[in-house]
Amino acid sequence: MSAASVAEVEISKKALSVPPGTFRHTVLVAAKKFKSTWAELGKLLVQVRDEAKYEEWGHATFEAYCLKELHIKKQTALKLTRSFSFLAKHEAPEELQQQEFPEKAPAFEVVEVLADAEERGQLSPTEYKSLRDSIWSPEKSPTELKKEFTERFPRPPPEPPPESLQVRKLAQLARKLASELAGSRRVPNAVAERAAALADDVEELASSVTDA
Structure with missing residues (x-):
């Protein structure tokens, strides 16, 4: 059984223990079919989050509720609520009604x-x-x-890691190379010793580098 199928089964089991017609049950049903009606679930999750419904249902945080009850990861819940809020912000109520939103989106x-x-x-x-x-x-x-x-609308390139982190990684690589060279029978001792000395130098450099 796939992970998605397992999640659906777990959600169905949970739904059986929640009174039909309640808001909590509505969210569970929407979570089970959110692939086809993602905006409906996004709308409900915004309400759950903004009104702290998850606390009434025994969960400490919105993220914990999504994961434990709906089997939706934190990042997915964020994407759903943010995407729904985006459409709701840009579309006038009458336009949304004409589009049968959020059932169709x-x-x-x-x-x-x-x-x-x-x-x-x-x-x-x-x-x-x-x-x-x-x-x-x-x-x-x-x-x-x-x-x-x-x-x-391209994403900006990621920020380069701090110089101190870069040098520490280089030091780790240098030490790993020195260790592997020392353990190889085919590598002359002189070569392994030079690699070890280089690793010492890079490690010393890493310990002195600080970010401005």
Whole structure:
């Protein structure tokens, strides 16, 4: 049985112990089918988080509730709530009603890219309006749209690690090389000794390097 199937079974079991018609039961049902109705679950999770419903249900944090009861990881819960909030922010209530939102919504992976772009300051409300038709009435597949928007709103390159960390890693590599050379019968002692001396020098350097 796949991990997804196991999660569905566990959610179904939990749903049997929760009174039907309650808000808690509604969230469980939405979690079970969120692949097709992600926005519905995103809307419910925003309410669970903002109203601290998880505390009423015996969980210390929103993340713990999502993981233990819904089998949804912290990062996934964040993506769902952020993506729903993105659409709710940019769409007028009457427009959402016409789209039968949140039962029907643009592909999750597409909205996620746009929500991330807005969070980084790359997507303005005007830009969203210019491309909204392409996500609500798409002529391209979600995969194509995700690729297109990812290229249009690229993530900034990651920050380089601190110099001290880089030098420490080099020192570890130098020591590992010296150890492997010393343990090889085919490597002359002189070569292994030079490698060990080099490792000593790099380790000494690493201990003196500090980040400004």
